[in-house]
Amino acid sequence: MPKYINDIIEGRLIEEYYDNAGGNDVIFVSDCECYENISPIKMYEEYGITSYIRGSSQQLIWQSYYLLEETLRYDTPKVVVFNVLSMKYNEPQNEAYKRMTLDGMRWSSSKWNSIKASMTDEEDMITYLFPLLRYHSRWSELTVEDFEYLFKTKKSFHQGYLMRVDVRPVTDYPTVVPLADYSFGDNAWYYLNKITALCKEKGIPLVLMKAPSVSPVWYDEWDSQIVEYARENDLFYINFLDLLDEVGINWDTDTYDNGLHLNLSGAEKLSVYFGKILQDRYGLADHRSEPETAEKWQGYIDFYNEMRDDQYRELEEYGYLKSYGGRKPE
Amino acid sequence: MSFTSYEFIAFLAAIFLLYYLIPKRFRWMLLLAGSTLFYAWAGVEFLLYIFFTALTTWGAGLWIGSINRRRRERFDAEKATMDREAKKAYKAATKRKTRWIFLACLLINLGILAVIKYSDFVIQNINDIFDANNAFMNFAVPLGISYYTFKSMGYLIDINRGKYEPQKNPAKFALFVSFFPQVIQGPISRYDYLSQTLFEGHDFNSTKVKKGFVRVLWGFCKKLVIADRLVPIVKTLAKGSDQYQGAFVLLLIFLYAIQLYADFTGGIDIAIGIGEMLGIKSEENFITPYYSKNINEYWTRWHITMGSWFKDYIFYPISVSKWMLKLSKNAREKLGKGVGKRIPVYLANIIVWFATGLWHGAAWTFIVWGMLNCVVTVASYEMEPLYGRFHNRFKWSNTAVYNVWQMIRTFWIMGAIRILDVYRDVPVSFSQVGSIFTTGGYGRLFSGELFTLGISAADFVVVLLGIAAMLWVSIVFYRNGNKKRFRDYLMEKPFAVQGLVMAGLLIIVLIFGAYGIGYDANAFIYNQF
Numbered sequence: 001m002p003k004y005i006n007d008i009i010e011g012r013l014i015e016e017y018y019d020n021a022g023g024n025d026v027i028f029v030s031d032c033e034c035y036e037n038i039s040p041i042k043m044y045e046e047y048g049i050t051s052y053i054r055g056s057s058q059q060l061i062w063q064s065y066y067l068l069e070e071t072l073r074y075d076t077p078k079v080v081v082f083n084v085l086s087m088k089y090n091e092p093q094n095e096a097y098k099r100m101t102l103d104g105m106r107w108s109s110s111k112w113n114s115i116k117a118s119m120t121d122e123e124d125m126i127t128y129l130f131p132l133l134r135y136h137s138r139w140s141e142l143t144v145e146d147f148e149y150l151f152k153t154k155k156s157f158h159q160g161y162l163m164r165v166d167v168r169p170v171t172d173y174p175t176v177v178p179l180a181d182y183s184f185g186d187n188a189w190y191y192l193n194k195i196t197a198l199c200k201e202k203g204i205p206l207v208l209m210k211a212p213s214v215s216p217v218w219y220d221e222w223d224s225q226i227v228e229y230a231r232e233n234d235l236f237y238i239n240f241l242d243l244l245d246e247v248g249i250n251w252d253t254d255t256y257d258n259g260l261h262l263n264l265s266g267a268e269k270l271s272v273y274f275g276k277i278l279q280d281r282y283g284l285a286d287h288r289s290e291p292e293t294a295e296k297w298q299g300y301i302d303f304y305n306e307m308r309d310d311q312y313r314e315l316e317e318y319g320y321l322k323s324y325g326g327r328k329p330e
Numbered sequence: 331m332s333f334t335s336y337e338f339i340a341f342l343a344a345i346f347l348l349y350y351l352i353p354k355r356f357r358w359m360l361l362l363a364g365s366t367l368f369y370a371w372a373g374v375e376f377l378l379y380i381f382f383t384a385l386t387t388w389g390a391g392l393w394i395g396s397i398n399r400r401r402r403e404r405f406d407a408e409k410a411t412m413d414r415e416a417k418k419a420y421k422a423a424t425k426r427k428t429r430w431i432f433l434a435c436l437l438i439n440l441g442i443l444a445v446i447k448y449s450d451f452v453i454q455n456i457n458d459i460f461d462a463n464n465a466f467m468n469f470a471v472p473l474g475i476s477y478y479t480f481k482s483m484g485y486l487i488d489i490n491r492g493k494y495e496p497q498k499n500p501a502k503f504a505l506f507v508s509f510f511p512q513v514i515q516g517p518i519s520r521y522d523y524l525s526q527t528l529f530e531g532h533d534f535n536s537t538k539v540k541k542g543f544v545r546v547l548w549g550f551c552k553k554l555v556i557a558d559r560l561v562p563i564v565k566t567l568a569k570g571s572d573q574y575q576g577a578f579v580l581l582l583i584f585l586y587a588i589q590l591y592a593d594f595t596g597g598i599d600i601a602i603g604i605g606e607m608l609g610i611k612s613e614e615n616f617i618t619p620y621y622s623k624n625i626n627e628y629w630t631r632w633h634i635t636m637g638s639w640f641k642d643y644i645f646y647p648i649s650v651s652k653w654m655l656k657l658s659k660n661a662r663e664k665l666g667k668g669v670g671k672r673i674p675v676y677l678a679n680i681i682v683w684f685a686t687g688l689w690h691g692a693a694w695t696f697i698v699w700g701m702l703n704c705v706v707t708v709a710s711y712e713m714e715p716l717y718g719r720f721h722n723r724f725k726w727s728n729t730a731v732y733n734v735w736q737m738i739r740t741f742w743i744m745g746a747i748r749i750l751d752v753y754r755d756v757p758v759s760f761s762q763v764g765s766i767f768t769t770g771g772y773g774r775l776f777s778g779e780l781f782t783l784g785i786s787a788a789d790f791v792v793v794l795l796g797i798a799a800m801l802w803v804s805i806v807f808y809r810n811g812n813k814k815r816f817r818d819y820l821m822e823k824p825f826a827v828q829g830l831v832m833a834g835l836l837i838i839v840l841i842f843g844a845y846g847i848g849y850d851a852n853a854f855i856y857n858q859f
Contacts, residue, residue, distance in 0.1 A: 095847065122847055126336045133336075136841045137848060140788035 001103060001131045002138070003149040009156050009325055010035070010057050014067070014104030016157050017054060020300075021074035023293065025284050026051035028160070029068045029195075030083035031059040033211035036261035040159035041304040042268040043275040044297050048286030053160030056104075058097035061086045061191040066114035068195060070105065072202060079282050080199050081207045084226050084237075085218065087192065090185025092118050103131055158304045163264055165311040166321050170251035170259040174215040182221035196233050205282060208237040212249050212270065214259025236281065240270065247273045264308060331371040333514070333600050334554060334845060341368065342604065349608055354531025361505055361528070361608070368510035369473060376472040379446075380508055383439050387482040388496075388503040390435035391489040394428045395496035432490045436483060443479045446471055451692035474513040476689055480639055482507050485521040487643050494522050502529055509610075511601040515594070517615040517635040524612065532609025540828060541817045542606030547835035548803075548817075549599030554843030556796035557593035560585050561844070562784030568752045571762055574783075576769030579762045581780075583745040586752050588797060591620065594633070618808045623736035625706045628744055636689070640682045648678040675711070679704050695750040695759065702747045792842055 004011030013035060026049060028034045035055030043049045052075070054067045064082060071077075092098060098118050105111040115128045127134040138146075156162075199206040208230055210218055218241060230237035240247060247270055251259055254266030262270060278284055287293040311321055320326040331338045345364045349357055370377055401424045405417065412420075446469045453464050485506070489496050497503040506521055506528060567574045567582040574582070598615045605612045615634050622628035629637050648654055654674045662670025680701075687700020721727050746763050753759045781787050803816045820828055 124336050127846065132840060134846060136843065136846070139841050140786065 011100040024052040025078045027077040028053040028081045029064040033083045037211045039267045039271045042271040047275045048288035056101040062117040066110040070110035164256040165264045210239040212240040357531035358529045365508040365510040372473040379472040384504040384507040391496035448692045511604040542603045545603030549596040550839045552592040552596030558844035560589040566784040575765035576771035577775045587745045699750045
């Protein structure tokens with residue numbers, strides 16, 4: 001299997017959760033709009049909220065459902081937040097992304113069902129049971145990294161948050177291409193209903209969010225369907241695209257990839273804003289006064305600060321984030 | 331269910347475990363159930379075809395057998411009273427009856443094969459000749475129809491000849507016809523050989539199981555690591571006939587020879603190895619064919635069960651048929667002894683090679699391929715006296731070095747003929763082979779273009795190592811007179827060594843096998859025949 005150490009590091013997001021599972025009051029599930037836009041460390045520093053992002057690249061809604069189902073075996077959150085961008089996908093997509101979500105999960109019925117829901121016709125379940133059967137052709141691409149991290153791994157994330165301090169401002173806004181049909185697919189609705197039902201069954205409030213981004217486009221027609229769904233199911237839905245000024249997002253300084261995702265500056269702004277809403281609305285406890293939690297989280301904060309400083313150092317030294325998936329300026 | 335699919339591995343594991351767990355008397359039934367499932371996997375409707383052939387052949391065989399048995403019993407009972415004329419008349423009457431049963435069954439089953447496999451080819455030719463637009467039949471071809479039809483008809487001919495007694499149990503006969511390891515690409519087993527070990531339950535014999543398992547693994551190695559790895563480059567060269575000529579055609583002849591050998595012998599190794607693991611013996615289909623010194627020898631070493639089928643059931647019957655003997659006699663009288671002697675041989679050769687070509691596929695390329703084999707066979711027959719004088723005169727022509735030259739020569743001649751199978755176009759095949767003598771291209775080939783043809787340098791390294799391994803294994807076999815294989819030597823080693831070899835082969839297949847997403851799913855080349 002790829003080790004995802006220095007390249008496409010988000011491939012390790014899912015597996016890293018098991019080291020920090022338990023004790024999280026907020027669980028975020030979804031794609032990169034969560035794991036690159038919200039900083040649980042900042043939320044803790046500001047409000048004492050403990051949270052974890054179970055995010056992965058192009059995480060599809062059925063994968064979110066099964067990840068949430070699995071997460072609820074390890075954690076007993078007070079709130080679950082689901083980012084709604086993945087509603088636009090009704091069928092399995094890119095296999096590489098799918099693998100990043102599924103391979104990292106521990107074996108359970110949730111993983112089995114998530115694989116079954118995600119597989120395309122050309123895939124076989126056995127390749128998930130024995131990943132060697134899928135990745136065997138990598139023998140000619142092996143690097144030193146594959147051997148160095150054969151039996152160990154590297155910690156890279158901050159409660160599921162992928163940190164990027166670099167800046168690449170928004171230069172162009174995407175053209176809004178009209179769609180023939182704006183309706184979300186049946187499969188997407190089916191799993192959103194399942195997420196809602198699961199949270200209701202467990203007595204956990206579900207929050208729907210749409211993260212701030214310039215692209216991909218979030219159509220008004222899509223938004224109104226979510227608004228309607230939230231109203232019908234008595235859910236809280238917050239669309240940060242409508243709150244850019246309130247959050248303080250500046251597309252010249254708060255994104256590292258022309259508006260697809262926020263950088264650390266943007267993610268911290270969003271976390272401060274969103275954390276307050278969550279705490280006020282759901283009465284989330286401030287855990288900073290609990291010695292055991294405080295000690296554990298201080299370790300997370302130290303690692304967070306170390307990485308932030310290291311990223312700034314790399315930016316200064318190389319002009320880009322050499323060890324953190326940045327692209328060398330042309 | 332392809333041999334290289336995950337489903338087949340699971341199926342095989344289940345059959346193997348169950349086979350040794352259930353009582354011996356039920357084991358052949360398990361194999362029949364397994365074979366039925368295996369066959370139905372390709373399409374439940376195809377079961378109709380194979381079981382129709384099995385049922386009609388079994389019925390005809392039983393009928394013919396019972397007529398022959400009654401005749402023998404009557405002859406025995408009335409030995410003293412029956413005169414010679416009455417005996418002759420009764421024999422002729424029963425022979426007439428059995429001939430009709432035999433011919434009816436033969437024509438029905440070969441008819442099914444002909445209609446399903448060749449009707450579109452005939453329609454295509456009619457359309458081409460008469461500029462017509464007749465619709466094609468587009469029959470779905472049942473899995474392994476050529477193999478099971480030949481297997482069944484071989485049995486029927488043997489029964490008609492009184493070679494052995496017919497099988498009384500239709501289910502056992504159905505197992506003989508549909509035995510799953512052989513149904514896709516052979517070997518085309520003879521009933522008298524396969525039935526010796528097919529129906530009885532066998533004790534678990536660890537040596538046989540290990541030997542069979544090693545053979546299966548080796549088959550997978552050849553198929554997945556070597557043959558399938560070569561698919562992209564063979565396709566690139568075959569499709570780009572305008573672009574790749576001269577040296578590239580030589581490369582294609584060489585690579586396709588390796589691909590076909592690894593693919594076909596790999597599949598046969600899997601088939602025979604599975605049988606061996608279950609205690610069932612199948613005929614060998616290959617004996618180091620690329621070490622043949624001439625084409626006649628080659629065809630006694632390559633696809634042996636097919637070659638011997640044509641020889642026993644077509645070539646000899648035609649050669650010694652009444653009309654052929656009459657033709658030969660007339661020719662001797664009118665055209666001289668030399669020509670008269672040759673006519674039955676040549677005619678039988680032409681018929682056999684035409685049928686062999688047609689058996690491989692419904693296309694002119696296969697027919698031309700068969701005819702070219704015929705030409706080379708006849709030419710080599712004609713040149714025998716010349717070669718005899720040559721070998722007598724030049725003693726060095728009997729040395730090992732000269733033997734190697736003969737092997738290389740045969741390899742390339744067979745490879746050049748086989749290229750028809752790659753280009754699937756007769757004029758293109760001829761012009762491409764011609765380009766070897768008129769076009770260069772060696773500079774292009776060795777200036778890096780070799781690695782842009784579909785497989786990387788790393789893939790080439792794997793292929794070369796694979797070829798070296800195949801060469802080594804075959805040399806071990808060839809040097810002891812084709813008696814003892816690498817597996818036989820391995821069984822003499824301690825279990826730890828055996829285990830290491832098995833684990834090594836398994837790891838090689840798992841890591842270096844060209845399977846899964848990203849690789850073309852390649853059926854065994856001989857499945858299509």
